[in-house]
Amino acid sequence: MLTKPLRDEHAELLPHVESLRIAADAVGASSAPELAAKVREAEGFLTGHLIPHARAEDEALYPVVDALLGAPGATRTMSLDHVEVGRQTRLLGELRAKMASATLTRSQENELRMALYGLYVLVALHFRKEEEAYLPLLDQRLTPDGAKRMFEAMEAAARRAKEV
Ligand SMILES: [Fe+2]
Ligand SMILES: [Fe+2]
Incomplete structure (x- = not known):
């Protein structure tokens, strides 16, 4: 299957999506240091x-x-999902910074829980959309050379993004 590298990458990432739900469950239930971790x-x-x-x-x-x-x-609708992930991640960072210096208020706790559950649902659905709508199309229509070029370009782009 031509898209195997991408399916493998998703399979590696997907278990970590659980960390979002686990953190959301911990809001109001775990100690402050446990929640922060x-x-x-x-x-x-x-x-x-x-x-x-x-x-x-x-x-x-x-x-x-x-x-x-x-x-x-x-694919613009899918790129907008990515934009929303970035926005919610920044919000998460702001709330985490607040937690470091003070106890969260009830409304900040609600905001944190909503950001985490929201990200969990958004990311899980986004993965399904890519796997069920895009990957079969790529498997059917890409050439082996086209797939190779695409994955090389993806790797280079991911490396650049990690350097920032
Ligand atoms: Fe995506
Ligand atoms: Fe993806």
Whole structure:
């Protein structure tokens, strides 16, 4: 299957999506240091792995899907999911910084829980959309050379995103 590298990468990332739900469950239920550790883990996954992966898709995967569909802009809705992940991740970082210096208010706790559960649902659904809507199309229509070029470009883009 031509898209195996991408399916493998998703399979590596997907178990870590659970860290979002685990941190959300801990809001109001775990001690402040335990919650802070869980939020840090979730944020580390997002900034260190998921967002570079999304950047690579924006640069090197979605343009290929657009071209195969013959519909420029077809993947824009998926890129907007990535933008929302970035926005919610920044919010998570702000709330984590607040937790470091003070106890969260009830409304900040609610905000944190909502950001984490929201990210969990958004990311899990986004993965399903890519796997069920895009990967079968790529498997059917890409050439082996085209796939090789696409994955090289994705790797380079992910490396650049991790350097920032
Ligand atoms: Fe994506
Ligand atoms: Fe993806």
